[in-house]
Amino acid sequence: MSTDLILLAALMAAVTFPSRALPLLVPGIDRLPRRALEYLQLVGPAVLAALAAVNVMVVTPDGQPIFHIGIEWLAVIVTIALTAWRRNLLYGLAAGVALVAVARYLGWA
Amino acid sequence: MTELSVDLATSRRRLVIESLGIAASGLGFGFVYGLAARDAGFSPIEAMAMSVLVFAGAAQFAAVGYVAAGLAWPGVILLTALLNARHVLYSAALAPWLRDRPIWKRAVMAHLLTDEAFALSIAHFQRIGRADDRGYWIAAIVSDFIPWNLATLAGVSLGGQVADPAALGLDVVFPAAMAGLCVGLVTGRRELVAAAVGATVGVFVSLAVGTGVGIIAGGVLGPLAGLLVPAERAHEQAPLGTPASAERYAMPGAPHAPFADRDPVAPSRALKDPDE
Numbered sequence: 001m002s003t004d005l006i007l008l009a010a011l012m013a014a015v016t017f018p019s020r021a022l023p024l025l026v027p028g029i030d031r032l033p034r035r036a037l038e039y040l041q042l043v044g045p046a047v048l049a050a051l052a053a054v055n056v057m058v059v060t061p062d063g064q065p066i067f068h069i070g071i072e073w074l075a076v077i078v079t080i081a082l083t084a085w086r087r088n089l090l091y092g093l094a095a096g097v098a099l100v101a102v103a104r105y106l107g108w109a
Numbered sequence: 110m111t112e113l114s115v116d117l118a119t120s121r122r123r124l125v126i127e128s129l130g131i132a133a134s135g136l137g138f139g140f141v142y143g144l145a146a147r148d149a150g151f152s153p154i155e156a157m158a159m160s161v162l163v164f165a166g167a168a169q170f171a172a173v174g175y176v177a178a179g180l181a182w183p184g185v186i187l188l189t190a191l192l193n194a195r196h197v198l199y200s201a202a203l204a205p206w207l208r209d210r211p212i213w214k215r216a217v218m219a220h221l222l223t224d225e226a227f228a229l230s231i232a233h234f235q236r237i238g239r240a241d242d243r244g245y246w247i248a249a250i251v252s253d254f255i256p257w258n259l260a261t262l263a264g265v266s267l268g269g270q271v272a273d274p275a276a277l278g279l280d281v282v283f284p285a286a287m288a289g290l291c292v293g294l295v296t297g298r299r300e301l302v303a304a305a306v307g308a309t310v311g312v313f314v315s316l317a318v319g320t321g322v323g324i325i326a327g328g329v330l331g332p333l334a335g336l337l338v339p340a341e342r343a344h345e346q347a348p349l350g351t352p353a354s355a356e357r358y359a360m361p362g363a364p365h366a367p368f369a370d371r372d373p374v375a376p377s378r379a380l381k382d383p384d385e
Contacts, residue, residue: 001152001153001154002150002151002152002155003152003154003155004155005151005152005155005158005159005176006154006155006158008172008176008182008185008186009155009158009159009162009163010158010162011182011186012159012162012163012168012172012185012186012189013162013163013164015186015189015190015193016163016165016168016189016190016193016196017219017220019190019193019194019195019196019197019200020193020196020197020199020200020219020220020222021200021215021216021219021220022197022200023197023200023201023203023204024200024203024204024207024215024216024218024219024222025212025215025216025219035336037197037198038299038336039332039333039336040191040194040195040197040332041195041300042299042300042303042331042332042335042336043191043192043194043303043328043331043332044167044192044195044291044294045291045294045295045300045301045303045304045307045331045335046303046304046306046307046327046328046329046330046331046332046335047171047188047191047192047307047324047327047328047331048167048170048171048287048288048290048291048294048304049287049288049291049303049304049305049307049308049311049327049331050307050308050310050311050312050323050324050326050327050328050331051171051174051175051284051287051311051324052284052285052287052288052291052308053307053308053309053311053312053327054174054178054308054311054312054315054320054323054324054327055174055177055178055283055284055287056281056284057312058312058315058316058320058323060320065315065316065319065320066316067312067316072280072281072284075278075281075284075285076281076284076285076288079285079286079288079289080288080289080291080292083288083289083292083293084292089138089286089289089290089292089293090134090137090138092285092289092292093141093282093285093286093289096278096281096285097277097278097279097281097282097285098278099278100278100280100281101276101277101278104275104276104278105276
């Protein structure tokens with residue numbers, strides 16, 4: 001069983017803990033400039049959107065990245081639409097996954 | 110029984126009820142995380158190490174994508190630090206309530222501080238007008254840490270029983286989960302622009318250079334584009350530092366502590382918990 005990524009988990013924890021702990025342990029250290037805080041608030045949507053888009057639009061069959069169009073796009077769009085509409089990610093995920101499963105079962109994708 | 114202890118018991122009961130909803134959500138998403146981690150090549154012990162040590166859902170989901178994309182570790186660590194930096198806001202909001210606790214206890218509380226734990230505990234503290242250690246442990250451990258880790262273990266273990274995950278559409282769980290989580294974060298025009306630019310830059314740079322660089326470029330440049338939207342036109346619905354800004358990181362669909370209209374202001378005085 002591979003254990004290589006345990007070290008990565010420890011390093012990720014090491015960079016996460018200060019942001020959780022410093023204001024609690026060292027009062028007054030949280031005074032980041034407002035512009036910096038605003039920037040950090042936008043990192044989440046940017047990173048998650050980049051991950052989703054790259055994951056469904058870029059494939060590397062021979063190590064070379066190429067643009068990809070497939071049923072996965074539709075699954076992601078359905079998930080986004082249902083999550084935005086129902087405010088429930090589980091519904092959106094279930095619909096997206098079911099769509100792909102059915103499409104592949106029927107040979108459409 | 111004093112009036113304060115009645116209020117404490119009532120608030121704790123409410124906290125437990127709200128925690129059950131959060132726990133149910135954590136079970137679902139922890140399981141999905143375990144499946145995605147397995148699909149990306151994580152062993153059970155590696156997936157569990159992430160859930161125990163990092164204990165940050167969005168960052169863990171993102172790390173699965175980074176590893177699958179072949180992103181070098183320094184890039185993974187940089188993006189993790191950026192993605193989790195929002196915890197500074199929660200920690201700062203809780204600090205006045207917990208300042209008289211021993212430093213070791215505050216350190217443990219800090220490790221367990223998540224979006225959900227913050228939203229639940231700050232609402233509980235505000236209801237009773239002081240900090241409550243037991244309430245914090247309920248919010249952080251019972252509602253979040255235990256369900257998340259149990260579900261991670263189940264997902265990463267049971268995922269191996271599925272012969273052909275792609276036939277069941279499980280290969281789209283990760284990008285769909287990322288996109289759905291992103292929807293929960295878009296609470297204004299700045300977030301929308303950051304997400305759109307992040308995705309566009311990510312794809313173009315990935316095609317030109319490689320997926321690892323593309324994800325970093327999208328994650329770093331997207332927020333810069335978002336900041337170009339003037340504040341008066343941002344239509345922000347979850348202002349910085351409020352419980353609402355924490356709730357937007359909670360999983361969409363999870364029942365939230367209904368206190369988004371309150372500011373996480375410091376208490377006028379921090380009282381000791383009579384249970385201690």
